[in-house]
Amino acid sequence: MKRLPRLLAAPWFVRVTGVLLVPFCLFSLYTSVPGFSDYRWVFRDLIPAGLTFGWRAWLPGILFVDVLTLALIALYAVSVCCASHRLKSLPLHKADYFYTALATIAFLVFVAEQWALYRNSVLAHSLLFACAFVLIGHLLTTTLVRLRARRMAATVYWVAVLRVIPLRTFTGAFVLVAVCVTTLVFLANCLGFLGEFVTEVYWLDVNPWGFAERYLLTIGAPALVLVMISVLCSSIIRLTAERERIAEEKLAAERFRTELITNVTHDIRTPLTSIINYIDLIDKKAGKDAQLQEYVSVLSRKSVRLKSLVNDLLDATKASAGNVDVTLELIDLAEIIGQVVGDFDDALHAASLSYVGPGVNHPVMIRADGRHLYRVLENLFANVVKYAMPGTRVYVSIADAEQTVALSIKNTSRDELNITPDELLQQFVRGDEARTAEGNGLGLFIAERLTHLMGARLILAINADLFEVNLKFAKPPAAAAENTKNSSALEG
Numbered sequence: 001m002k003r004l005p006r007l008l009a010a011p012w013f014v015r016v017t018g019v020l021l022v023p024f025c026l027f028s029l030y031t032s033v034p035g036f037s038d039y040r041w042v043f044r045d046l047i048p049a050g051l052t053f054g055w056r057a058w059l060p061g062i063l064f065v066d067v068l069t070l071a072l073i074a075l076y077a078v079s080v081c082c083a084s085h086r087l088k089s090l091p092l093h094k095a096d097y098f099y100t101a102l103a104t105i106a107f108l109v110f111v112a113e114q115w116a117l118y119r120n121s122v123l124a125h126s127l128l129f130a131c132a133f134v135l136i137g138h139l140l141t142t143t144l145v146r147l148r149a150r151r152m153a154a155t156v157y158w159v160a161v162l163r164v165i166p167l168r169t170f171t172g173a174f175v176l177v178a179v180c181v182t183t184l185v186f187l188a189n190c191l192g193f194l195g196e197f198v199t200e201v202y203w204l205d206v207n208p209w210g211f212a213e214r215y216l217l218t219i220g221a222p223a224l225v226l227v228m229i230s231v232l233c234s235s236i237i238r239l240t241a242e243r244e245r246i247a248e249e250k251l252a253a254e255r256f257r258t259e260l261i262t263n264v265t266h267d268i269r270t271p272l273t274s275i276i277n278y279i280d281l282i283d284k285k286a287g288k289d290a291q292l293q294e295y296v297s298v299l300s301r302k303s304v305r306l307k308s309l310v311n312d313l314l315d316a317t318k319a320s321a322g323n324v325d326v327t328l329e330l331i332d333l334a335e336i337i338g339q340v341v342g343d344f345d346d347a348l349h350a351a352s353l354s355y356v357g358p359g360v361n362h363p364v365m366i367r368a369d370g371r372h373l374y375r376v377l378e379n380l381f382a383n384v385v386k387y388a389m390p391g392t393r394v395y396v397s398i399a400d401a402e403q404t405v406a407l408s409i410k411n412t413s414r415d416e417l418n419i420t421p422d423e424l425l426q427q428f429v430r431g432d433e434a435r436t437a438e439g440n441g442l443g444l445f446i447a448e449r450l451t452h453l454m455g456a457r458l459i460l461a462i463n464a465d466l467f468e469v470n471l472k473f474a475k476p477p478a479a480a481a482e483n484t485k486n487s488s489a490l491e492g
Contacts, residue, residue: 014083017076022133024069080144093145096157102186102226104139106219108132109193113211161233164240171236178229186222193219258317265314272310276303312442315375319449324372326453330476331370332363333398333405340377341396344385352390353411358398366405366473372450376458379443380409380469389414389465400475407471417467421460 007013111132118124146152153159158179165172193215283296318324341348341355348355384394388411399406425448444460451458451471461468 011083014076014079017072017079018137021069021072021076021137022130024072025133026129028069077140077144080141081148093142094155097142097146097152097155098157099226100142101139102183102223104135105187105190106223108135109190109215109219111135112194113215157230161237164237165233175229175233179226182222182225182229186219186226189218189222254320258320261313261317265310265317268310269307272303272307276300276307279303309442312446316442316446316449319446319453322453324450324453326369326372328367328369328454330365331368331373333366333407333473334358334360334362334364336370336373337377337396337398337407340374340381343378344381347381347385348394351385351388353384353388354393356393356395358396360398360400364398364400364405365476367476368454368456368473372454376447376450376471379447383443384409384411387414387467388412403475405473405475407473409469411467413465413467417462417465419462421462424460424462425458 111128115124115128118128146155158175161175162172165175167173167176279296279299283293283300337358341357345355388394392412395408395410397408397410399408425444448458454473456471456473459470459472461470
């Protein structure tokens, strides 16, 4: 029993079965299909003259041939299925199945017309029906091979199209409807031709030029529409693939940059910590040497700035990649602003800046991460201290709307701002083009990313020398905020 599948899958067995099918199919056609019986003289040496032709011929010889023909077709199908593992690698079975089937049907219509035109020629009978059987055999073979190999969907062009252009979109639905309607029109016209051919409707008065005109209009036009839709969809697929490739390359580059910065910053922090510790030891042993103390002071200041830069760079990398834990909770915005302003009180005074607070005497509850919100406000006030014009005021206001809570921080810039707000939110971009201040161009970027991760928005606005930062938070449910206020009141 193990040898039977191997025999059926043998190449010579598939070929022999296919070759034997041709005469048996021709015999059955000329003895069982109406209209072909008048042309049985083509096989006058093979078909006995006394046989009766037509659908009602039930002579034992003809019935036996018909049964044998069906058995050969079934045997050929089984043989092809057994040999599918070998046949599936052939280029013919890798081509698009949809257009292969349509081209086969269209060519069968052309062969039928040529047979009707040259039906009195023995050579035409032989060549045209040989072409027809080859076409039908190839379509049957490629269908069985693809079904057996479970790659029918992979070799149908429109399946790939609908994967790129989903049906839930207007374009996908339009493409599906257009393809289905055009294909149905194409098949209906082809079946109309073949039906007329089988029933001898136009055999006696066939007109080559009339057929050509009708063929082009009823079969060529739908085929051309399908080709045009295919070309359009191919362009869409190519553009989509190019866009995905660019996005993947950008993501890979971003991932590489993030990993590189993370690894480098981790490698720098260890020796930097040792440097800072040794500077402290030198400072303690410097004694009264003024020049050595000055050197130590410069080293200490620069090392602290370098440590701050490394920490900011690491935080910016984590925030950019979204690799930050966020725990949202109810927070009093007015209270946390008071804490940040208290921490920056000396820095504001040293920069000759006057603070004008929001003047809010009641809790303003928002939903945010307390640690990240404090870092955001810390970066914003540090930016004010570094770049605000001395002798000016810093205005902070809170707008408590029905659905949102907005925080605004305004100050007058020391330098002329010849830069857009979007550019200021990028990494390593500073409003101080001379780069004389202590900033590193990461403060606003980190603040914007952390704000985004908390589900809020950070918006910059520049009007001449007026620099404004707006933070917008979604307002938590009124009940939760009310419960928090009541709890605070009870504790008080």
